[in-house]
Amino acid sequence: MDFSQHDSIQRWLTALSKKSGSENTKEVYLHYMERFCGFVGSNPDQLIVERQADLKSDDILVKRRAEDRLDRWYVELGKTVSKDGKRLSRNTCALAFNAVRSFYKSNHMPLEMDVAPSAYPEKNKHGLTRENLRTMLDRAEKPIHRALILCQLQSGLSISDLLNLLYNEDVADQLQAERIHLHLRREKEEAVEFDTFFGAMATEALRKYLEVRKPSIGERLFPITDRAFEYALERISLRAGLSWRVGSHDLRRFFSNSLKTTRPNDPAFNDTLVEYWMGHSIGKVKRAYFIPSVEEQLRLYKLAEERLEP
Numbered sequence: 001m002d003f004s005q006h007d008s009i010q011r012w013l014t015a016l017s018k019k020s021g022s023e024n025t026k027e028v029y030l031h032y033m034e035r036f037c038g039f040v041g042s043n044p045d046q047l048i049v050e051r052q053a054d055l056k057s058d059d060i061l062v063k064r065r066a067e068d069r070l071d072r073w074y075v076e077l078g079k080t081v082s083k084d085g086k087r088l089s090r091n092t093c094a095l096a097f098n099a100v101r102s103f104y105k106s107n108h109m110p111l112e113m114d115v116a117p118s119a120y121p122e123k124n125k126h127g128l129t130r131e132n133l134r135t136m137l138d139r140a141e142k143p144i145h146r147a148l149i150l151c152q153l154q155s156g157l158s159i160s161d162l163l164n165l166l167y168n169e170d171v172a173d174q175l176q177a178e179r180i181h182l183h184l185r186r187e188k189e190e191a192v193e194f195d196t197f198f199g200a201m202a203t204e205a206l207r208k209y210l211e212v213r214k215p216s217i218g219e220r221l222f223p224i225t226d227r228a229f230e231y232a233l234e235r236i237s238l239r240a241g242l243s244w245r246v247g248s249h250d251l252r253r254f255f256s257n258s259l260k261t262t263r264p265n266d267p268a269f270n271d272t273l274v275e276y277w278m279g280h281s282i283g284k285v286k287r288a289y290f291i292p293s294v295e296e297q298l299r300l301y302k303l304a305e306e307r308l309e310p
Helices: 007-019 023-040 044-054 065-078 090-106 130-139 143-155 159-163 167-174 200-212 226-239 248-260 271-277 284-290 294-308
Strands: 180-187 191-198
Touching: 007 023, 007 044, 007 090, 023 044, 023 065, 023 090, 044 065, 044 090, 065 090, 130 143, 130 226, 143 159, 143 191, 143 200, 143 226, 143 248, 143 294, 159 226, 167 180, 180 200, 180 294, 191 200, 191 271, 191 294, 226 248, 248 271, 248 294, 271 284, 271 294
Parallel strands: none
Antiparallel strands: 180 191
8 A cells, every 4th residue: 555545644644734735745754654564564554553542551651652662763763864964963963852743643643742853952053144144145146046045034924825826916016116015815714814014125026037938818827836845945055154054934024033032222023913924923912902004014014124134
């Protein structure tokens, strides 16, 4: 049987689709779940049947067999050497660990882990600086990559929201404007409707990118996968001489941190408005009290735009 056709896997994929909808996430999670099954010597459906039986046992070692297996696999995974001769990163191992936990949870058999590995130890976290960003933009060889970096940097959009933009519907009639206003609606666990903007630098980079590529009506603005964009950011980070790999989440974090940081003589920004621009769900009450008209949002955005420039 094809690995993805097991009932437990289908149940898991359905849950993942409801949560994020990212095909890249499902592909990566499937890969590591299949490796875990190889490690324990059981197929996915057998793991769930076994878990059901184990939880009925009075023997704590039997009851926690799945947790102990996952811990052992995580340790072994950290010793794995990839094709380029390097050990798997802590990030990769944590992702694989969480993939297996997600599988059990989606099948109503959540694991009770004493300690779950974090992707980045606190001491290894980095924050993008303007100098980093300027260097990265200088090393971005393709107009699409430069446009993507600036558009995410100045809008706060998630990579999935950014890559779902349609040329004709979302930006075509605003390309001659200094800035672009986006009114978006996302359907996931709940419907989220929000506004955000591409600043002047992002809009100019977008125009230059579209001089090279002429999308047709109905086409996506950026015909690229999230995985391809993350890979491009990794290569640009290396060319920029950075000691760490910049990801799309770092660009989004720059937007959030830049607008939420209070500085002397800066206009007042409430965190709710920043979260709203990023597409986070803020609830009806906060939306009613803290989200002004689009015209007022644009005025505030212009006042703060300098903070979002590399």
